Amino acid sequence: MNLALLHDEDLVAADRALIRGRRLQHLQSVLKSAIGDRVPVGRINGPMGTGEIVRLDDDEAELQLTLDQPAPPPLPLTLVLAMPRPKMFRRIIQTCAALGVKDIWLINSYKVEKSFWQTPWLSEPHLRENLTLGLEQARDTAMPQVHVRKLFKPFVEDELPGLLEGKQGLVAHPGTATPCPTHLPGPALLCVGPEGGFTPYEVGKLEEAGCQGVHLGPRILRVETAVPVLISRLFDLCT
Amino acid sequence: MNLALLHDEDLVAADRALIRGRRLQHLQSVLKSAIGDRVPVGRINGPMGTGEIVRLDDDEAELQLTLDQPAPPPLPLTLVLAMPRPKMFRRIIQTCAALGVKDIWLINSYKVEKSFWQTPWLSEPHLRENLTLGLEQARDTAMPQVHVRKLFKPFVEDELPGLLEGKQGLVAHPGTATPCPTHLPGPALLCVGPEGGFTPYEVGKLEEAGCQGVHLGPRILRVETAVPVLISRLFDLCT
Numbered sequence: 001m002n003l004a005l006l007h008d009e010d011l012v013a014a015d016r017a018l019i020r021g022r023r024l025q026h027l028q029s030v031l032k033s034a035i036g037d038r039v040p041v042g043r044i045n046g047p048m049g050t051g052e053i054v055r056l057d058d059d060e061a062e063l064q065l066t067l068d069q070p071a072p073p074p075l076p077l078t079l080v081l082a083m084p085r086p087k088m089f090r091r092i093i094q095t096c097a098a099l100g101v102k103d104i105w106l107i108n109s110y111k112v113e114k115s116f117w118q119t120p121w122l123s124e125p126h127l128r129e130n131l132t133l134g135l136e137q138a139r140d141t142a143m144p145q146v147h148v149r150k151l152f153k154p155f156v157e158d159e160l161p162g163l164l165e166g167k168q169g170l171v172a173h174p175g176t177a178t179p180c181p182t183h184l185p186g187p188a189l190l191c192v193g194p195e196g197g198f199t200p201y202e203v204g205k206l207e208e209a210g211c212q213g214v215h216l217g218p219r220i221l222r223v224e225t226a227v228p229v230l231i232s233r234l235f236d237l238c239t
Numbered sequence: 240m241n242l243a244l245l246h247d248e249d250l251v252a253a254d255r256a257l258i259r260g261r262r263l264q265h266l267q268s269v270l271k272s273a274i275g276d277r278v279p280v281g282r283i284n285g286p287m288g289t290g291e292i293v294r295l296d297d298d299e300a301e302l303q304l305t306l307d308q309p310a311p312p313p314l315p316l317t318l319v320l321a322m323p324r325p326k327m328f329r330r331i332i333q334t335c336a337a338l339g340v341k342d343i344w345l346i347n348s349y350k351v352e353k354s355f356w357q358t359p360w361l362s363e364p365h366l367r368e369n370l371t372l373g374l375e376q377a378r379d380t381a382m383p384q385v386h387v388r389k390l391f392k393p394f395v396e397d398e399l400p401g402l403l404e405g406k407q408g409l410v411a412h413p414g415t416a417t418p419c420p421t422h423l424p425g426p427a428l429l430c431v432g433p434e435g436g437f438t439p440y441e442v443g444k445l446e447e448a449g450c451q452g453v454h455l456g457p458r459i460l461r462v463e464t465a466v467p468v469l470i471s472r473l474f475d476l477c478t
Contacts, residue, residue: 002459072457095464138458179477217476218311219377220241225334225467228460232471237456238418 001026003040003048003139005132015065017051024061042141043067071141075100075235076187078163082109082194084223086119090130092224097134099231102144108152109202111194117150152202160209164189169211172230173203174220176213184234192223240265242279242287242378244371254304256290263300281380282306310380314339314474315426317402321348321433323462325358329369331463336373338470341383347391350435356389399448403428408450411469412442413459415452423473431462
């Protein structure tokens, strides 16, 4: 946790917050904070800054807030992701949030096992928790939106063309002829398949909708590695 | 497993191999392979190609090998990594192997807890297993070298200058002024710190030895995310 993300309900005044639970524990056991220390904080979907610890006991810490910095810029990226295996799901969601992805669409694909959709990590509180962990890691406050679409064809035919408006559409697909572009000049929509990849039919449908098939070289990467590699290639994270 | 990596002891003739255990199980339960099928194979530190299944029973599969392709090019990178937390270690080692890193130095740092060095994953067989999983994921055969240095100062003062000869030296350090370069023209040595980063003293020593401090932008990424982001920025993985 490199920043404590404050929810509306944590605020007791415009410039005062109470924190408890996981974030309090982090202050106490990892940061070994004391009264008078300043810790990085931010308001969900708002500014960031510091919180000075003005009261600290076993149950809660009271922070005096100075929120005078903007959150880092969001990535101009819509990420369309075949629903990952539950074991990988949490980590991928955290990674996407940490990298600054704000618009995530979880879709079905032939190689997505039906059971993947049953994972409790898809529930609203768990999603929010893992997105929060990613934001707190990266020092960001802008909560990503996650959309769930359990039917491939209606999504690709009815929704994808609208999502692609004004964006460069890409589908990462090992074995295609075109290398993934670098340093995109504007917003993009990127589709990433499941373990084993999209089927040829699915790649065809995504291409029909306006996504260009691109490859990342001879190596086949796991989704959790491919996503940071693709994002770092498409956008300059240093700016 | 996108390729079955064959060890010398798997070969019963120059063009015949027997596979058992994990790799056999993958053929049977994931690929549902049958006699006559061709599966991707490669010899450790040698060529890659296909193996035609000529015999298949509960205990082993016999493959007729055609090894006519080179492994993908290695990354011209020496990665110096502060020893990661055991929970992360396996995954980071697999990721490095999958990305084509061939030279990994695990070093100590102030924020590396002493207990991290006790992990059984550092033993030779476990290291080799996780490197193998990374190579099999990425379809590569060249086994990376892993070096363990449990003392920071002697490594940085006595060994690092020699390792840096002919390479561009970099240390990833959030908050420095210089953005991480892109598309390096030649080989590099990259140092990545532990959770919480290298200390200012450590960054100073690494800089003294010839590494330039570089940042990845305002976001603070976990090591497992920072490594693919850095590699994708430094090198063109598509070539």
